[in-house]
Amino acid sequence: MTYGKFQKTFALSVPVDRAWQAFTDAKDLEVWLTGTVQEADVRQGGRIAWAEDDYGRLVWDIVEADPPNKLVYKESSSILPVPTDVTVTFEESQSGTKITVTQAGFGEGENWQTHLDNVGLAWVQTLAALDLYLRTGARFDRFFTFQSGLGxxxxxxxxxxxxxxxxxxxxxxxxxxxxxxxxxxxxxxxxxxxxxxxxxxxxxxxxxxxxxxxxxxxxxxxxxxxxxxxx
Incomplete structure (x- = not known):
């Protein structure tokens, strides 16, 4: 992790093509990011957009799409308080696919490191639903289940x-x-x-x-x- 940037590598036990699909197919995205995907135009200048919910309206504006190797998008401010830039790379590995997520654009304000740590924990917990689905076929959301807040x-x-x-x-x-x-x-x-x-x-x-x-x-x-x- 470097200043103002979150980066982490995850492993999925599926081929690269299937991992790419999980990040770009509307039905797969609804498994691990929940909500309803209303639009999934995965090409440069396109976007993936969800229906508005309690967190606002999540939109990924596609900057670069190189299937099945690289996906770059700008994520709107909804789950996070500010827009961020996200790069996801997909590489073949012995066990399936190595996915590296880089997310930047948090700025230099106070508490930026904490926002990064929250993002890292959120990636781990949301991708747990994806890995569960790919391994077992079971759909079960454990992340978007907050009933209250502490402020x-x-x-x-x-x-x-x-x-x-x-x-x-x-x-x-x-x-x-x-x-x-x-x-x-x-x-x-x-x-x-x-x-x-x-x-x-x-x-x-x-x-x-x-x-x-x-x-x-x-x-x-x-x-x-x-x-x-x-x-």
Whole structure:
């Protein structure tokens, strides 16, 4: 990973042609990115576009299409707060296909590294649905299942997720959480990373009153507030 850019290589146990199809065919995209694909024109100047949902309207504007080797597109701001540039390469490997994803365009603002880390975790979790489908034929979404949100941006430390920012009026603000606090527990569940936070929001609905425990300046504090909308 370099400054302002996420890059990771994944392995799929299918031939290159099939892996390419998984990234460009409407029905396959609906398996691992869910939603409804309304348009799939995979050529330079074309686009892949989804129906609008709770995250907005996701659009991939195709910059370059070299089947089955390389796909370059600009992703609209919907799941992510800003448009990004994505390059996906497909290479034959002994086990099937080696896919390298590069995503850039996050800018140089505060917390850019955290956004990159969130993108990396999201790629892993969304592609899990694709790998499951290609291996077993089973369709099962585990990523787009958030019921609620906490209204805070966090980064992972060894001590736990540290708060970088808090949204006005959201759960974190109502619980008195501030920048620099380290989240220790939600409800009865200990918290060690942002993955634990994501799991909690997938299990608990908006409006549920939840106790949160966090550390600040040598103290362990506990507060209670209602979960708010996913962000």
């Amino acid at each position: 805070m941006l966090t980064d992972d430390l060894l001590a736990g997720p540290v708060v970088l920012s808090v949204d006005d009026g959201a759960f974190a603000a109502k619980a008195g959480i501030q920048r620099g606090d380290i989240i220790l527990k939600l409800g009865t569940a200990p918290v060690f990373s942002r993955s634990d936070l994501w799991l909690f929001n997938r299990e608990h609905p908006i409006g549920e009153e939840v106790e949160v425990t966090y550390a600040r300046s040598g103290e362990v504090l506990t507060a209670r507030a209602a979960l708010t909308e996913p962000t």
